[in-house]
Amino acid sequence: MAALRKLEFDGLIVGGGGAGLRAALELAQSGLKTAVISKVFPTRSHTVSAQGGITCAIASEDPDDDWRWHMYDTVKGSDYIGDQDAIEYMCSEGPQAVFELEHMGLPFSRTESGRIYQRPFGGQSKDYGKGGQAARTCAAADRTGHALLHTLYQANVKSGATFLNEWFAVDLVKNQDGAVAGVIAIEIETGDVVYVASRATVLATGGAGRIYASTTNALMNTGDGVGMALRAGFPVQDIEMWQFHPTGIAGAGVLVTEGCRGEGGYLINKDGERFMERYAPTAKDLAGRDVVARSMIIELIEGRGCGEAGDHVLLKLDHLGETVLNSRLPGILELSRTFAHVDPVRQPIPVVPTCHYMMGGIPTQVRGQALTQDEAGRDQAIEGLYAAGEAACVSVHGANRLGGNSLLDLIVFGRAAGLHIEQAVRQGISAREASESDLEAASARLARWNASTSGESVAALKRELQNCMQTSFGVFRTEKHMRRGIESLKGLRERIGNAHLPDKSNAFNTARLEALELDNLLEVAYATAVAAEARRESRGAHAREDHQQRDDENWLCHSLYFPDDERVAKRAVNFEPATVPVFEPMERRY
Amino acid sequence: MQVSVYRYDPDVDEAPQMRDMSIDLPEGKELMVLDLLERLKEQDPSLSYRRSCREGVCGSDGINMNGLNGLACITPVSQVAKRGKLALRPLPGLPVIRDLVVDMSQFFDQFEKVRPYLINDQPPPAQERLQSPEERAELDGLYECILCGCCSTACPSFWWNPDKFVGPAGLLQAYRFLADSRDTASAERLRDLEDPFSVFRCRGIMNCVNVCPKGLNPTRAIGKIRGLLVRQGT
Amino acid sequence: MTQVTSLARSGLADFLIQRLSAVVLALYTLCLLSFFLVNDGLDHRQLVEFFGSASMRAFSVLAVLSTAAHGWVGLWTVGTDYIRPHYFGARAVVLRMAYQVGCALLLFIYVWWGIRLFWMLPG
Numbered sequence: 001m002a003a004l005r006k007l008e009f010d011g012l013i014v015g016g017g018g019a020g021l022r023a024a025l026e027l028a029q030s031g032l033k034t035a036v037i038s039k040v041f042p043t044r045s046h047t048v049s050a051q052g053g054i055t056c057a058i059a060s061e062d063p064d065d066d067w068r069w070h071m072y073d074t075v076k077g078s079d080y081i082g083d084q085d086a087i088e089y090m091c092s093e094g095p096q097a098v099f100e101l102e103h104m105g106l107p108f109s110r111t112e113s114g115r116i117y118q119r120p121f122g123g124q125s126k127d128y129g130k131g132g133q134a135a136r137t138c139a140a141a142d143r144t145g146h147a148l149l150h151t152l153y154q155a156n157v158k159s160g161a162t163f164l165n166e167w168f169a170v171d172l173v174k175n176q177d178g179a180v181a182g183v184i185a186i187e188i189e190t191g192d193v194v195y196v197a198s199r200a201t202v203l204a205t206g207g208a209g210r211i212y213a214s215t216t217n218a219l220m221n222t223g224d225g226v227g228m229a230l231r232a233g234f235p236v237q238d239i240e241m242w243q244f245h246p247t248g249i250a251g252a253g254v255l256v257t258e259g260c261r262g263e264g265g266y267l268i269n270k271d272g273e274r275f276m277e278r279y280a281p282t283a284k285d286l287a288g289r290d291v292v293a294r295s296m297i298i299e300l301i302e303g304r305g306c307g308e309a310g311d312h313v314l315l316k317l318d319h320l321g322e323t324v325l326n327s328r329l330p331g332i333l334e335l336s337r338t339f340a341h342v343d344p345v346r347q348p349i350p351v352v353p354t355c356h357y358m359m360g361g362i363p364t365q366v367r368g369q370a371l372t373q374d375e376a377g378r379d380q381a382i383e384g385l386y387a388a389g390e391a392a393c394v395s396v397h398g399a400n401r402l403g404g405n406s407l408l409d410l411i412v413f414g415r416a417a418g419l420h421i422e423q424a425v426r427q428g429i430s431a432r433e434a435s436e437s438d439l440e441a442a443s444a445r446l447a448r449w450n451a452s453t454s455g456e457s458v459a460a461l462k463r464e465l466q467n468c469m470q471t472s473f474g475v476f477r478t479e480k481h482m483r484r485g486i487e488s489l490k491g492l493r494e495r496i497g498n499a500h501l502p503d504k505s506n507a508f509n510t511a512r513l514e515a516l517e518l519d520n521l522l523e524v525a526y527a528t529a530v531a532a533e534a535r536r537e538s539r540g541a542h543a544r545e546d547h548q549q550r551d552d553e554n555w556l557c558h559s560l561y562f563p564d565d566e567r568v569a570k571r572a573v574n575f576e577p578a579t580v581p582v583f584e585p586m587e588r589r590y
Numbered sequence: 591m592q593v594s595v596y597r598y599d600p601d602v603d604e605a606p607q608m609r610d611m612s613i614d615l616p617e618g619k620e621l622m623v624l625d626l627l628e629r630l631k632e633q634d635p636s637l638s639y640r641r642s643c644r645e646g647v648c649g650s651d652g653i654n655m656n657g658l659n660g661l662a663c664i665t666p667v668s669q670v671a672k673r674g675k676l677a678l679r680p681l682p683g684l685p686v687i688r689d690l691v692v693d694m695s696q697f698f699d700q701f702e703k704v705r706p707y708l709i710n711d712q713p714p715p716a717q718e719r720l721q722s723p724e725e726r727a728e729l730d731g732l733y734e735c736i737l738c739g740c741c742s743t744a745c746p747s748f749w750w751n752p753d754k755f756v757g758p759a760g761l762l763q764a765y766r767f768l769a770d771s772r773d774t775a776s777a778e779r780l781r782d783l784e785d786p787f788s789v790f791r792c793r794g795i796m797n798c799v800n801v802c803p804k805g806l807n808p809t810r811a812i813g814k815i816r817g818l819l820v821r822q823g824t
Numbered sequence: 825m826t827q828v829t830s831l832a833r834s835g836l837a838d839f840l841i842q843r844l845s846a847v848v849l850a851l852y853t854l855c856l857l858s859f860f861l862v863n864d865g866l867d868h869r870q871l872v873e874f875f876g877s878a879s880m881r882a883f884s885v886l887a888v889l890s891t892a893a894h895g896w897v898g899l900w901t902v903g904t905d906y907i908r909p910h911y912f913g914a915r916a917v918v919l920r921m922a923y924q925v926g927c928a929l930l931l932f933i934y935v936w937w938g939i940r941l942f943w944m945l946p947g
Contacts, residue, residue: 044650102719103714104708107770108726112722114723143647146736147733154706154708158707218643220642254644334646503636505599505601506601508687510631511631747905786834788835790838816839820836
């Protein structure tokens with residue numbers, strides 16, 4: 001193998017979305033030699049699509065608001081498998097992190113008193129569920145993700161981190177001691193393959209919604225970081241937990257924010273009935289996302305869907321009036337007109353539950369370092385590897401994420417990872433050596449694709465994988481379908497291993513990237529399938545028709561999928577918050 | 591349908607060429623130009639273009655469609671095709687890397703030149719800085735920019751002087767910070783824009799307004815900057 | 825290519841000069857137009873009388889100077905737009921200098937000639 005070009009950094013962040021940029025900012029400001037690898041220009045990252053806001057108890061709408069109430073909601077929303085120490089950290093550190101964003105210039109919407117505007121979102125309550133609906137989601141109209149991502153990028157421009165934009169990370173470089181020593185990456189413009197070495201590597205690569213046929217996720221959300229971790233033999237946690245967002249535009253899959261319902265919109269079936277009143281009498285349309293999505297599917301199954309095929313329900317907004325819609329939900333008006341051909345000022349929007357978010361991911365400590373288990377089942381930190389954001393499972397979302405908590409997750413844990421790496425580098429972690437054979441191992445699949453001479457096409461295989469996941473691992477899951485799905489995926493693994501990359505050119509070869517992404521999709525899909533089949537209960541987003549009850553006796557725990565032997569192990573949930581009494585599992589009602 | 595696509599692979603082609611591809615459109619279903627590109631890429635995987643969010647917010651897929659810049663993902667084929675024909679080219683004025691992919695370094699250099707970040711020399715308060723809804727409303731129509739480059743690459747002044755004229759996108763950003771009640775660096779920002787090129791190469795032909803996929807108005811922002819410069823300088 | 829060759833080294837000043845000179849030229853044009861419209865069948869004596877008045881001399885010289893300033897800013901802009909290495913390669917700098925010297929010379933002649941013409945009119 002020819003000698004690779006090598007770049008060296010103190011901290012390397014893979015992914016230029018909210019979590020990656022927040023981590024990069026922390027590291028670059030501390031003066032460490034920091035690089036961000038991003039397969040797209042950072043402001044193109046999927047964080048840009050987040051609409052509704054960032055949930056955090058900054059006590060603007062309600063001066064008595066308390067981060068502990070937010071913590072309670074999040075624990076309950078997670079169906080009790082969110083780690084309470086991590087949730088405590090996120091909710092208590094949150095206000096500081098949000099104020100930092102504001103100081104960086106994020107153009108939040110404002111209240112009359114000049115403070116940050118907050119809107120109600122699903123699953124929010126005051127006084128530990130006893131004080132009614134809270135309004136805790138800080139918003140910049142319905143473009144909060146866009147505003148946040150651009151603000152973070154702007155801050156990074158100021159701080160001077162190195163950006164390797166339009167570089168694609170192929171695989172982690174893992175040395176003989178099992179430590180991560182950087183990544184192999186492709187500079188997309190030239191096709192050059194480079195070894196980017198680093199003392200600490202942060203995977204902030206976002207989600208993998210593209211494993212499903214119908215998703216709100218961007219075309220590039222292919223789980224690259226999770227795929228890399230799995231191929232390196234590291235486990236993933238709670239990967240069976242996939243959130244289906246209640247309101248994706250029917251047919252197009254484009255997201256319509258929960259903020260619509262927060263501002264007073266509601267769902268109706270073909271009879272014009274506000275059906276959520278039946279399923280969640282108190283919270284109604286602002287129940288947890290898993291609850292609303294399931295209710296919608298039941299409406300469809302029972303024949304109360306709208307349209308000729310009865311395949312969607314309607315989101316009604318017109319009663320809010322044009323002024324409110326224009327000032328609070330301008331982006332939604334735009335998207336609805338473009339993709340649903342309806343004007344929400346007059347007509348309701350056709351919506352359907354659509355894959356939206358990966359609650360699972362690379363298990364990490366609160367400070368971001370990635371974890372695996374030793375032979376005795378004890379947590380063991382992985383040297384040199386960190387993860388943050390949707391790619392990570394710290395775990396604050398457990399079995400179901402609350403709206404607005406993902407952006408908070410990004411900035412709180414992106415920052416935490418940065419702080420921790422800074423500390424570790426200052427204490428003198430040495431650069432980890434990688435041998436020629438380590439580098440070769442990390443370049444193996446690239447070499448495989450480059451050497452392919454015949455086989456099936458990437459596009460066709462991807463479509464088959466997505467349809468398989470959609471059919472067998474959707475909102476409702478059963479043993480029989482999942483078994484069949486796993487068999488299909490095994491077949492797909494074989495076929496993808498023999499698939500063909502016809503275009504071997506160097507300059508901006510997107511066909512090669514799509515092939516490499518397909519490997520990642522497969523890893524995530526397969527892990528999802530095996531973990532979903534293993535968890536024999538219904539909890540949060542994981543709803544099984546053959547095991548409809550939550551089973552706290554056996555499954556009040558994380559699942560941990562190990563790729564090498566395709567084994568699902570259990571890992572204890574943290575019930576030891578440092579400063580508040582533990583929230584004991586209760587029945588989850590909205 | 592006949593689609594004529596700009597093709598160029600620097601390793602193989604001496605010069606770029608327009609290559610015709612034909613494709614059957616499904617009846618009764620509206621396709622966006624990006625959907626069309628995805629189908630063409632299945633026919634010929636070597637076709638390269640940028641894309642990501644496919645809903646008009648990430649700004650990846652700015653291209654030139656039958657002569658007009660726009661985002662492929664939110665432009666219906668029926669809106670740009672003329673008599674069943676569609677020509678797809680990269681954004682004009684920037685170096686082409688391959689096919690529909692342009693090198694946007696000059697565009698981003700100009701973006702960075704305006705110091706596109708909030709500058710405030712006061713120590714931050716414990717909470718957020720206060721801003722009235724009216725002050726915040728000044729940022730509407732400015733902060734929504736997605737940096738797709740459609741405007742600047744439709745601007746002749748940017749074509750002629752991409753290294754010196756900041757261009758509509760960069761100037762929209764410049765004004766976004768000038769207009770922010772929390773920013774304290776207006777005087778310095780204006781001083782940096784005073785030269786004959788950065789702002790004053792704008793000739794007000796409003797191509798930028800015409801093509802902006804987010805419906806923003808860089809020309810108005812440029813006018814406001816000029817107004818501020820005149821007020822500061824006289 | 826820097827601002828060195830622009831008239832005032834400042835885009836703002838150029839901008840103001842261009843607009844101010846445009847106003848002067850517009851007013852001058854109006855003034856001439858109304859003079860010619862009001863007075864039918866002018867003879868040489870009337871013309872000399874009109875252009876020879878002190879105020880009209882000053883105005884004419886101002887108009888000539890405005891033409892030069894306005895022209896310089898505009899021509900300089902056109903030169904920096906079109907005479908660029910992108911089209912002309914390494915020769916661009918030399919070509920542009922030649923163009924600018926040419927423009928400057930031309931405008932100087934106009935000014936010199938204009939001042940002679942208007943200022944030195946027989947009183």
